[in-house]
Amino acid sequence: MSETVRYTYRLRPGRAAEAALLAEWGRCRWLWNEAVHQQKTGRKPTFGKLSKLLTETRARNAWLRSGSQVAQQQTLRTYAAALDHSFKIKGRGRPKKKRKKDALPSLEYTTRGFSVKDGRLRLPNKVTVPVVWSRELPSEPTSVRVYRDNVGHWYASFVVRRGTTEAPEAGLAGIGVDWGVKTTATTTDPAFDLPHLGHRRRCAAELAKAQRKMVRRRRPKGQPQSKGYQQAKRQAARIAKKAARQNTHDARVWAKSITDHHALIAVEDFKPKFLARTTMARKAADAAIGVCKKELIERGTRAGRKVVLVPPAYTTMTCSGCGERANLRLGLGVRTFECAACGYTADRDLNAARTILATAERHRASADDVRHLIASFRGGGSGAVRAGNPGPAREGKPPGLIHGDR
Ligand SMILES: [Zn+2]
Structure with missing residues (x-):
């Protein structure tokens, strides 16, 4: 027996690698937004259609061609899946545009687009990133998602197969x-x-301080936020994380x-x-x-x-x-x-x-x-x-719904 799971590791990209990842993300984000635009014109863009469009656009556009085709295709695949999903669930909003200022970078690669060699993650265009191998990969990964969180840390999330280990015989x-x-x-x-796990509470004072700093540094709506504000925001996110x-x-x-x-x-x-x-x-x-x-x-x-x-x-x-x-x-x-x-x-x-x-x-x-x-x-x-409700089976009205009964 085996199962498909994700194993996530911290990445430590150098300055050049980070710039390359962000440039890659810029191209993928542009593609995603193009797909959203297509959807607004009324036609439902399927992955097949989008993929064909990508081939045509890459032929014309050198900027797009300079990026990884695998990452770009995966972006469109993710988009098409999100759109499909949004149609299945009633009242679910369609995929939205990803704005530069608040969308978190995320790139996906299949085996055609990445490899792991000498402890480093190798991506297209000669981008290599050191990985913090906090534990061993249980198998050869079949795909990887490279992303940056709101704190500014980069991660690689590998899809792997893992054998299910038999739990010890339960004594009690x-x-x-x-x-x-x-x-x-x-x-x-x-x-x-x-x-009680009081970690959040212990951090609460520290977090409140960072949040006050954010408020102090916030500029009125419509104006771009200062570096100091961004710094305070990252600090608050770091403490919460x-x-x-x-x-x-x-x-x-x-x-x-x-x-x-x-x-x-x-x-x-x-x-x-x-x-x-x-x-x-x-x-x-x-x-x-x-x-x-x-x-x-x-x-x-x-x-x-x-x-x-x-x-x-x-x-x-x-x-x-x-x-x-x-x-x-x-x-x-x-x-x-x-x-x-x-x-x-x-x-x-x-x-x-x-x-x-x-x-x-x-x-x-x-x-x-x-x-x-x-x-x-x-x-x-x-x-x-x-399970059903506790207590003996009873007829008649239950004695009121209980909220927060703890
Ligand atoms: Zn009793």
């Missing part, structure tokens, strides 16, 4: 995961709890330990968009939860574990001892759950985690309960399954 049966603000993840086994990277790292380590030890992973299906009015701390917590949830689902399903998403409604008000659901939701300040029916008491989050696990286990026992598989969880099929 199942685990339930409840998300929260103070503790990012409370689980049925305290050894696997994840305390660093925090996000640290969150991702911690989430990966945590998700791995959960996956290695459990056969069934029951996850609260938390959706951050419910919390519209939020404070900085809340936003930071939401971001951490989002990363952890994504990593856990991806890792769990990849390792062949059963991952069940449990809707967050009722999880805090259902007794994990007897399964009885209370009629009132627990206030956010109440930290202990007390069951009126059987007298069971437990920490609020621990009870929620146990309820989540119990719901998933019940759901696994009755196949009828399967509502639907999540077809794509970003980049391919994921095996996560959604």
